[in-house]
Amino acid sequence: MRQFLDFEKSVAELENKIDELRTMSGPDGINIADEITRLGEKADRQLRAAYARLTPGQKVQVARHAQRPHTVDYIGTLITEFSPLAGDRLFGEDKAIIGGVGRFRDQPVVVIGTERGAEIETRLKHNFGMARPEGYRKAQRLMRLAGRFGLPVLTFIDTSGAWPGIDAEARGQAEAIARSIETCLSVPVPVIATVIGEGGSGGAVALGAGDRVMMLEHAIYSVISPEACASILWRDPKQAPAAADALKLTAQDLLQLG
Known part of the structure; x- marks a missing residue:
């Protein structure tokens, strides 16, 4: 499971919504692939924007991220x-x-x-x-x-x-x-x-x-x-x-x- 840092809170909320939509979709259900795609693109934009303006303190958090490759x-x-x-x-x-x-x-x-x-x-x-x-x-x-x-x-x-x-x-x-x-x-x-x-x-x-x-x-x-x-x-x-x-x-x- 992906771990989010504190400044990634808005992205985490979007990812949770995407996960909820994926559990709702089924072969006989309503096609919500477009909504999942839209939310995914929005999460990606927010993540890129957040990482484009990281403070030194936030960079320390990213460098120490538990899921960073070792x-x-x-x-x-x-x-x-x-x-x-x-x-x-x-x-x-x-x-x-x-x-x-x-x-x-x-x-x-x-x-x-x-x-x-x-x-x-x-x-x-x-x-x-x-x-x-x-x-x-x-x-x-x-x-x-x-x-x-x-x-x-x-x-x-x-x-x-x-x-x-x-x-x-x-x-x-x-x-x-x-x-x-x-x-x-x-x-x-x-x-x-x-x-x-x-x-x-x-x-x-x-x-x-x-x-x-x-x-x-x-x-x-x-x-x-x-x-x-x-x-x-x-x-x-x-x-x-x-x-x-x-x-x-x-x-x-x-x-x-x-």
Whole structure:
């Protein structure tokens, strides 16, 4: 079932009407196909109009949409013969970052991405896409593997940031992120980074310091999440929409700066 955001309320009402009409239609009933078509076109116009004037806060909602494709979806669609690789060979496995070897258009590649999960069970499994040091060290291991075998690296970024827990800090979170950025910049193969949803703080840059960095439409990329920014500026995470407006988290802004 499609999930609608708060600014899509008018579109949701039209979609509900369309669903009601579809249940009423039958082989012996009144032909209401024209009305369904008209309402569908109206919903499409309203949706296009809403997305043409999104505020920064609304863009954050779209980037975090629960039904937005995640890293596992892109791997399943784009990568063939994918073989996942796990562990950092130092501490353990971090499921917030997934990676492995596969083929993209018959070209062998190494794929690394942050995975935040789609429902509560998988979100807990992947820690909502917030990686610990072992996740970033796994990413380093895979990038060095790519360098040894001359394989391009594809990274998919979708995280609000690195895990800020005491356990992560105790195992060297900052150092792991810094080393991951260093590895991105020094590995002797092309690194293509794509922000597929949310790119937050150093947790995103750790996989995003590529030779080519791309963003999907309505993705966001920022030095800090709106909630964290609001907590610092106003000591109130509920001011996140105002913080998003201040940060100007839009791909269009980044393109204008570039």
